Amino acid sequence: MNQLIPFQFANHIAHGAFVVIDEGVAAMMDHRAYPPSVRELIGQALAAMPLLATHTRFEGRINLQFQSEQAIKLLVAQVLQAEAAPLTVRAMAKVSSVVAKDESNLGYRDMLSHGILALMLEPSDSDQPSRQAMVPIDGASLAESLEGYFDQSEQLPTLIRLGATRDRVVGFMLQRLPLEHTKATQESWEHLAILANTLNADELLSAPPETLMRRLFANEDWGFHPPQAIHVACRCSREGISLLLLSLGREEVDKIVAEQGKVEVTCEFCGKAYVYSRSDAATLFVAEGSEQSVLKH
Template structure:
């Protein structure tokens, strides 16, 4: 199983972790788009990150990470849910020069921010924001946890255009389990030695064995991951309603139908004049908006 996430913990400590590997889901995201190699790599890191965060916060709903910048890359977005479905897109700024393979994270995105949205099936939506003022996506996400969750958290992310992988460590506040006061510092110090080629080329258990062969690590059953898009005709219809009646009628007058496409999976949805009239008639209770 090449696409999976595996949870683990260190016995008698308050340190837990997760390790993720992606290949097929990552390939399906890239196959639907034509991004420069440097963007493909960063999109792979984001896919690994969103899978790690979804499992970490144990959300019964959707978690999305949206990176907005003012550089050549204006948008990166990835989304995950408890069913192990992942999707992601990127958007280059108009008229921006094509970024080279050696373009760095901050150079690629410029000034901006990361928005992490937790959208539970029940309860209120939560959004946290952190600035793009670090040299890597992993460092920015660690800042998010420090500011919003107040839990020491570290991530190690890697991608090469074919595979993506990541490792997450977190210190939880349950001191009653901690019989090893140096466990957090030691586990992070060892994780800092992991190489990108190990995260991408080795099985998760082998990575953990190499890093923590002198530690007592309890490993849980892996969870499979896959590409999956949550778009539907109803959600696209909800998005169309946000354009307003006047604009919808203008488009119909010019084209006769409204032909739209999901940005994530490229599924095509066509709405006739009769479809739009029915939508507008029921606009008092619009469908959910596609984010």
């Protein structure tokens, strides 16, 4: 089950969350032949997005994006947050032709060299302004870069751990709350941070959140909040692609069919291919003509 599981300490010195996603990961990424190191990075980005949404108080979309002419040409991860709905996440990357053929284990900095991670918050309410922050590619992992973002942009000391396998991604975040909102001390936070620093990706992948919390914070007073469901999905659909073909017009689509014997459209985000045979394309425009005829009458 895909879940974001928030927790908080009774003295209000810190809060955090776990992310467990074990459904839909392989289905999203198997449409593209990612090298192992790139696939792992995409999985980590997928796990990070619900953590970034944990304590934001708005409905809308959070984007994490990287673009360059280096090993990874484009990396995009998104989480969509709406009231009374599961968090919806997706992530993808485009890699250089050299990296695409490379099965070696590229390092984090090798993949994202000479670039900046951009974090964008886009509220659903058009009256609210969008926000953007730059996330320097510091440290040896995406988790360390995001820790740096929280430390510099939000002034909230934060510890993040991310793990990914072929079909499962996990995340953990522990974040100090403003000291003026708690009776606890900086020393209380430092004690929790030392305990949390012992957590590694292998443990995060192999043990459930409650076990990890009891193992890490056995002598602390903490509690879980109700979990929130996570849905892994690209927003592409055959209906959307059909509308795209209709917008091209019958003449253009007929030309493609004449040249290729079919129309094939690949989603730029997830890599899923939508194929329309000659008869599919013809039916598409016949249906549109019938609908317009009905509307005229």
